[in-house]
Amino acid sequence: xxxxxIDGRRVTVREQTSVAAAILQAGVSxxxxxxxxxxxxxxxxxxxxxECRVTIDGEPHALSCQTLCVDGMVVETT
Amino acid sequence: MKIVIVGAGxxxxxxxxxxxxxxxxxxxxxxxIDGNHSTGGQIWRGxxxxxxxxxxxxxxxxxxxxxxxxxFDKLILATGARELFLPFPGxxxxxxxxxxxxxxxxxxxxxxxxxxxxxxxxxxxLLAVAHYLKTHGADIRLIAEQAPWSKLIRFGAAxxxxxxxxxxxxxxxxxxxxTWVTEAQGTTHVKSVSAGGKKIPCDYLAIGYGLxxxxxxxxxxxxxxxxxxxxxxxxxxAIFCAGEVTGIGGVDLSIVEGSIxxxxxxxxxxxxxxxxxxxxxWKRFGTALAEAFALRPELAQLARPDTFVCRCEDVTYQxxxxxxxxxxxxxxxxxxxxxxxxxxxxxxxxxxxxxxPDSVRPPLFPTPSGSFSMIGNExx
Amino acid sequence: MDDSEAQFALTRLSxxxxxxxxxxxxxxxxxxxxxxxxxxxxEEEMREVRRKQEFYASRGVSTQILDALQLREAEPNxxxxxxxxxxxxQDSVVYPPCAAxxxxxxxxxxxxxxxxxxxxxxKVMLANGESLEAGVxxxxxxxxxxALMPSVSVPIAPRKGHLLITDRYPGxxxxxxxxxxxxxxxxxxxxxxxxxxxxxxRTGQLLIGSSRQxxxxxxxxxxxxxxxxxxxxxxxxxxxxxxxAIRSWTGVRxxxxxxxxxIGPCPGLPHAFIAAxxxxxxxxxxxxxxxxxxxxxxxxxPPIPLSPYLPDRHA
Ligand SMILES: Cc1cc2nc3c(=O)[nH]c(=O)nc-3n(C[C@H](O)[C@H](O)[C@H](O)COP(=O)(O)OP(=O)(O)OC[C@H]3O[C@@H](n4cnc5c(N)ncnc54)[C@H](O)[C@@H]3O)c2cc1C
Ligand SMILES: Cc1cc2nc3c(=O)[nH]c(=O)nc-3n(C[C@H](O)[C@H](O)[C@H](O)COP(=O)(O)OP(=O)(O)OC[C@H]3O[C@@H](n4cnc5c(N)ncnc54)[C@H](O)[C@@H]3O)c2cc1C
Ligand code: FES
Numbered sequence: 211x212x213x214x215x216i217d218g219r220r221v222t223v224r225e226q227t228s229v230a231a232a233i234l235q236a237g238v239s240x241x242x243x244x245x246x247x248x249x250x251x252x253x254x255x256x257x258x259x260x261e262c263r264v265t266i267d268g269e270p271h272a273l274s275c276q277t278l279c280v281d282g283m284v285v286e287t288t
Numbered sequence: 289m290k291i292v293i294v295g296a297g298x299x300x301x302x303x304x305x306x307x308x309x310x311x312x313x314x315x316x317x318x319x320x321i322d323g324n325h326s327t328g329g330q331i332w333r334g335x336x337x338x339x340x341x342x343x344x345x346x347x348x349x350x351x352x353x354x355x356x357x358x359x360f361d362k363l364i365l366a367t368g369a370r371e372l373f374l375p376f377p378g379x380x381x382x383x384x385x386x387x388x389x390x391x392x393x394x395x396x397x398x399x400x401x402x403x404x405x406x407x408x409x410x411x412x413x414l415l416a417v418a419h420y421l422k423t424h425g426a427d428i429r430l431i432a433e434q435a436p437w438s439k440l441i442r443f444g445a446a447x448x449x450x451x452x453x454x455x456x457x458x459x460x461x462x463x464x465x466x467t468w469v470t471e472a473q474g475t476t477h478v479k480s481v482s483a484g485g486k487k488i489p490c491d492y493l494a495i496g497y498g499l500x501x502x503x504x505x506x507x508x509x510x511x512x513x514x515x516x517x518x519x520x521x522x523x524x525x526a527i528f529c530a531g532e533v534t535g536i537g538g539v540d541l542s543i544v545e546g547s548i549x550x551x552x553x554x555x556x557x558x559x560x561x562x563x564x565x566x567x568x569x570w571k572r573f574g575t576a577l578a579e580a581f582a583l584r585p586e587l588a589q590l591a592r593p594d595t596f597v598c599r600c601e602d603v604t605y606q607x608x609x610x611x612x613x614x615x616x617x618x619x620x621x622x623x624x625x626x627x628x629x630x631x632x633x634x635x636x637x638x639x640x641x642x643x644x645p646d647s648v649r650p651p652l653f654p655t656p657s658g659s660f661s662m663i664g665n666e667x668x
Numbered sequence: 669m670d671d672s673e674a675q676f677a678l679t680r681l682s683x684x685x686x687x688x689x690x691x692x693x694x695x696x697x698x699x700x701x702x703x704x705x706x707x708x709x710x711e712e713e714m715r716e717v718r719r720k721q722e723f724y725a726s727r728g729v730s731t732q733i734l735d736a737l738q739l740r741e742a743e744p745n746x747x748x749x750x751x752x753x754x755x756x757x758q759d760s761v762v763y764p765p766c767a768a769x770x771x772x773x774x775x776x777x778x779x780x781x782x783x784x785x786x787x788x789x790x791k792v793m794l795a796n797g798e799s800l801e802a803g804v805x806x807x808x809x810x811x812x813x814x815a816l817m818p819s820v821s822v823p824i825a826p827r828k829g830h831l832l833i834t835d836r837y838p839g840x841x842x843x844x845x846x847x848x849x850x851x852x853x854x855x856x857x858x859x860x861x862x863x864x865x866x867x868x869x870r871t872g873q874l875l876i877g878s879s880r881q882x883x884x885x886x887x888x889x890x891x892x893x894x895x896x897x898x899x900x901x902x903x904x905x906x907x908x909x910x911x912x913a914i915r916s917w918t919g920v921r922x923x924x925x926x927x928x929x930x931i932g933p934c935p936g937l938p939h940a941f942i943a944a945x946x947x948x949x950x951x952x953x954x955x956x957x958x959x960x961x962x963x964x965x966x967x968x969x970p971p972i973p974l975s976p977y978l979p980d981r982h983a
Contacts, residue, residue, distance in 0.1 A: 226334070227397030234398050239382040239477045245836075245871075246602040249476050251382035253599075253632075255392030256330065257323060257351075258370045260627040260654070261599060271627070271654070271835045271912050275393070278325055356891035612781070619765040620696075627835055627914045649916050650889050654835060657876065658909025660891075661898040 214283040229274035289316035295366035296322035297329015299531025302546030308341040310554025323351030334395030354650035362553040369499035369532035376590035378472030387496035401425030408432035415458040432467040443580030519552035537574030598633040600626020614643035674976035682956030696766040698870040704759035813944035827923040838872035931977035
């Protein structure tokens with residue numbers, strides 16, 4: 211089972227878990243801040259809305275709902 | 289011969305199977321491309337998709353952002369559909385998901401046991417999603433269907449018996465027609481929603497107002513997915529469209545259209561013709577669907593002046609209401625100029641203001657800039 | 669801006685007018701005084717940097733030369749091995765559609781949404797069959813200026829350009845960046861060319877350019893051209909390749925044979941004036957153009973002479 215880091219916290223998830231599901235599962239409700247500073251989270255779950263953008267392994271604007279958790283992955287929300 | 293299929297949902301998978309069968313003897317190759325990490329499209333996300341035929345090469349995690357990198361003799365576009373979201377106060381709060389959206393998240397690992405969920409919007413998807421969530425331990429508080437009983441009953445009368453059994457299997461006593469969510473409350477996360485004059489505490493709201501075809505790729509390739517010949521062929525004889533990109537009609541119609549397009553692309557028109565009768569039947573289902581779940585005009589009145597309509601750029605209703613067209617709204621308010629490229633707000637403003645979206649340009653999805661530098665040869 | 673004395677004069681005047689206007693421009697205009705860095709790839713281009721500095725200095729515009737190390741500090745995402753740059757401090761970036769809205773609002777003019785099909789001496793013919801009469805008519809229809817006046821020779825040719833717009837990466841680029849090779853490639857008057865040109869927007873988004881193609885009117889994205897443009901950009905700034913591109917755009921610039929706009933009375937059409945043909949500088953030089961043309965029309969002496977831009981200079 212992959213172990214990933216979300217905002218500095220280690221969490222273990224089942225195989226085939228998307229990063230978006232892992233973030234919600236970890237109890238983090240804000241994935242990103244909107245351009246006016248509102249907290250936002252995944253909406254469509256299918257790669258359309260871009261609300262689930264987070265930084266994955268240092269890369270900003272990554273779509274967490276389209277990315278599967280991989281052991282050692284580092285995820286940062288805002 | 290090279291047959292390329294974009295989209296590995298029910299339509300793309302059916303197309304791949306029939307194309308592979310049709311060309312098995314001629315030795316042509318069939319490639320199936322999808323942006324997702326697995327096949328199955330929306331309905332078979334996270335399991336249930338039929339096996340891929342031998343002889344079909346699959347390219348997953350590959351979104352077609354520009355057609356310039358595709359080489360093919362025959363192309364089948366089966367890009368499916370997405371959910372329609374309409375703005376209402378509170379819809380940007382974390383914890384508000386699409387109906388299919390929450391289902392997708394659960395399929396990919398989210399645990400909804402004991403979560404209080406309101407499912408809302410319109411269409412057969414609501415019952416399917418509520419059933420799925422309930423089976424996974426969610427506490428369904430309300431299923432708010434905006435369509436009235438009268439239309440639902442007319443729709444039911446036109447259903448084939450198999451669909452009736454399905455509806456019975458999915459039935460949930462929380463189902464409430466002529467009901468819609470007018471507001472979601474909460475500060476950093478949804479805490480409750482207002483619907484049908486009541487305030488209902490909940491942990492999640494799953495809300496979707498039906499589906500919108502993903503027509504951007506066909507548009508960019510200058511073909512109309514709604515103007516097809518009987519073999520699912522567009523005005524460009526090398527390009528076919530199948531499934532919900534051609535209009536919303538359910539999974540059965542998608543499979544039939546995919547089969548027709550696959551056989552036809554492989555040159556086996558006889559086999560393709562064998563599906564025509566079925567297609568006609570499921571098309572009638574599609575028409576009944578559209579009539580039964582037509583959106584009521586009240587839904588265009590939910591947004592307040594300060595409600596965001598464009599979630600990427602945080603553009604409010606009042607910034608848009610005075611604009612003359614989608615183009616003007618875009619360049620003056622930035623509505624639709626963010627990374628979703630208007631896929632969420634575009635269909636919403638079409639419903640709210642009647643604006644038609646403007647032209648489509650690559651990249652169809654936000655794409656690393658570097659991937660553009662690989663396209664084509666230098667012009668002289 | 670220093671292709672010729674006349675271009676320099678119009679640009680400098682316009683820049684001053686923009687600076688005067690800037691303190692009370694609304695946020696939507698995204699006025700950002702980020703400055704321009706003319707990037708020199710090698711020693712030969714550094715010589716051009718020094719020539720440019722002298723040219724500007726002798727005309728009262730102060731600039732600053734950056735060596736390789738200072739350039740690296742100023743723009744850490746540029747590639748290694750560049751020779752240096754010229755920093756033009758007060759250059760700015762604006763968001764043109766909202767700047768236009770603001771200028772219209774300030775003018776108090778009435779905006780009529782209609783397509784014109786022709787301009788006569790004191791009449792503008794509209795596509796809906798109506799016409800408007802006016803004592804003074806200014807043809808500012810950009811690339812379409814000539815089509816409105818078939819009897820007048822308007823030497824404007826289309827020059828198509830592409831832009832790629834990225835998601836928000838605040839701080840990735842701090843100045844407008846232009847390669848000095850731009851002078852050699854982009855200003856050749858025939859054929860197509862690309863040059864490295866990146867502009868930061870206030871939003872943190874980058875506009876990546878630039879390309880120039882003659883004789884192409886279609887607004888469609890020309891993928892090979894865009895590819896060439898991107899290769900040039902990543903040559904100078906390798907990190908661009910990883911940035912998420914969210915949109916692309918094309919536009920057609922109105923180019924004249926001597927690279928100077930057409931500003932002034934319309935030959936053969938009394939009471940009609942033209943203000944078009946600004947090629948790739950028409951946002952910058954919009955305010956200066958308006959000032960010298962309106963001064964001329966109302967009988968004031970413009971701050972710089974109109975003569976180099978007169979539409980009949982090609983006759
Ligand atoms: C969110 C959602 C949930 C649904 N849930 C149910 C349900 O529970 N029960 C039910 O009966 N029906 C459900 N439906 C309806 C059902 O999915 C459709 O009727 C059917 O799946 C349509 O099949 P399709 O092959 O046309 O498209 P889709 O299933 O939508 O598949 C299209 C595929 O194309 C891919 N794609 C699109 N554009 C590109 C591109 N440019 N490059 C690469 N790949 C691309 C997508 O990733 C997707 O996998 C759902 C629909 C949605 C949108
Ligand atoms: C890719 C690209 C990058 C550029 N970058 C820069 C830059 O960095 N800095 C800079 O200063 N400039 C830049 N430019 C150039 C700049 O965009 C133009 O010079 C400028 O827009 C010219 O302004 P204009 O008002 O003369 O014409 P336009 O902006 O073309 O406006 C003409 C107007 O006339 C209207 N019109 C035309 N025909 C009719 C008709 N028949 N009836 C009614 N209305 C009509 C049009 O709708 C339009 O609104 C760039 C151009 C391109 C293509
Ligand atoms: S949740 Fe919409 S793109 Fe990921």
